[in-house]
Amino acid sequence: MSELVVDDLVAGYGDARVLHGVRFTVKQGEVCAILGPNGAGKTTLLRALSGMVRTRGTVTLGGTELSGRSPDTIARLGVAHVPEGRGTFMPLTVEDNLRLGAFVRRGRAEVDSDLDRIYTYFPVLKTRLKQAAGSLSGGEQQMLAIGRALMLRPRLLLLDEPSLGLAPLVTRELFRIVQAINAEEQTTVVVVEQNAHLALGIAQQAHVLETGRIVLSGTAEEIRADEQVAQSYLGYRV
């Protein structure tokens, strides 16, 4: 079981506190969307989960404590983070990028077969294997970033603004694939997204984060039906 339990999470940078006691749970195999305006602390929340900022409070994944551990240890425990802006290793080839995703794993044969699995999700990557990753389009780089994260065989996948800078059609395709991955691999997913529509479309649960606190939680349907959310994030009235 890889249930994610976040309890009373406080995080920030230096003296500036960004999260003030965030509490939520994501069930094994579910997709959880984190919505909220700019500066609410969405990215910081993901960084806190993957150990990149100092935190207080507890985070456990399937009962294993994540809080207080270093990012590389957390990666070894099966948390894959697709950072904001994709974090592409530009001069490296697409294949090297993908193999880096499996950095903490041993067993070459398994990694090779996982590569093939990634290509079934993202066929376009296979045609670009020997190409420098920096020469990919934005959408392809995002696919690469997600594919690279899957190479870790994550129990928990953290996606930070996958739609950033992408055309609407590409974004929609991307979310379709994320949904397929979630269904097929039973990976627990936490997705931070400005495009509330798409995020709610693939999520079971959703939370609205404002100035470092969760102000609204519920199932995706409940959140979608909420008038306030509809006005602020969906751009229409219910």
Next chain:
Amino acid sequence: MSGPTKVDDTTAAPAPARKRRSGTIPARWRWIALALLLAAAVYAPFQLVPFHVFQLTMVLVYAVALLGLNLLVGHAGQISLGHGAFFAIGAYTSAVLVDRLDVPYLLTLPLAAAVAFLVGFGLGVPAMRLRGLYLALVTLAIAIFLVPLLKRFEELTGGSMGLTLPKPVPPAWSGLAEDQWLYFLALGVAVLAFLVAASLLRSRVGRALHAVRDNEIAAEVMGVRLSSYKTLAFAWSAMFAGVAGCVYTWVIGFVSPDSFTVNLSITLLAGLVVGGLGSLSGPVLGGLFVMFVPSISQDINDAAPGVIFGLLIILVMYVAPQGLAGLAGRLIKKIPRKE
């Protein structure tokens, strides 16, 4: 408006597969070029006068040091303005072992490598927590304090007088002259160093270093422990510099603090950048540059070496920001090729 989950299957048709990467030279040609280069390197000392053989030997010495610096600067993306210090450590380790302890000179190579590695590791632990300008300053400080330190331990290092050593005698079976023997020693060490560096870079470790260089955050969430890899890169890089210093001692037969000033550290970094960061041929080109530009320009005018060296660095940076290796790569790409 309808729900957002509607799947649209017209999107993301796989983009037309572009022509396979055409930037690099086909592997076969690369091997042929390497074999030719090696053949020329073996042939050269029998055709040249001893002084030129000595110069080529020094090119190899610099190439080994630059190879190490390249691991750190070109591949791991960190900077060092203090590699002359590790060069000096290798040189002195070899000299002290031969002079004071009568260790056979060939045995001093692994020992010099080990000492430089350990010192590099020790200094790398604190230094690699810094980045950019701060790291540059701290490494520069290493080069500044280390050499005066050598003067302090006079009984061991000979103080400011330095140590003079007997030159290695070529074994009788080889039938080589002294300069040729030294050249082949340096060539052997250089080839070995290149093989070690190439296999290191092709491994998982090499990928991790590149990841650290290209995007620290992404590398970290992928499970690469930044501090360990940076420190190890620093230590390996110091080890190569130490090996180069050791061969330097064999070749020159004399070490003194004045041989390893801060200038050496700066020259190494300049040579690497001119040769080409991050490429395997860069260190050799950089070695040629560091060795031959000053000595050729010496013939023009006594004041010329510094000026010409400086101007050429500026010129190369304008014409070939990726160094001579990058320039060569661009020229090769221009050659029309059959499909």
